[in-house]
Amino acid sequence: MKIKGLTSAMQRLAVLATLATASLAQADAGELIDVYRDPNCGCCSKWIAYLRDHGFTVNDHLEANMSPLKAKLGVPEKLMSCHTGVVNGKFVEGHVPVEQINELAKREDLAGVAAPGMPMGSPGMEYGNRRNAYQIVGVKKTGEQVVVSDYPAQ
Incomplete structure (x- = not known):
């Protein structure tokens, strides 16, 4: 340069x-995230490895029944995925990239973010070079849902 x-x-x-x-x-993450997951899910372990590779300290919690935790955190049913992270009391649902987790910390209006479903090509769901289009949805403290990021298909 x-x-x-x-x-x-x-x-x-x-x-x-x-x-x-x-x-x-x-x-810039470098912070603590609690991840609650089913003990039999392989993609959850891959997402945890991704978080650690990007500077997060991860507390890994194996849970047989995730429903009470998701309800307590206010994760909308249509946005639920296989694992739930918690950062400073806010939820991170599913295969959310680090960029949106870092953004979540700066957004006072959001209760959490989610990558609905299990989008192919999202962190922890990498298989080859294929990536489906997906969105990261923010859930405001009012319950309103907003798209915070779009990832195009590749």
């Missing part, structure tokens, strides 16, 4: 700052 008017030392600092910012965007 060459920036007009900067010395080579300043150029190196600019590149280092860019690299540091890029890695912080992935690991």
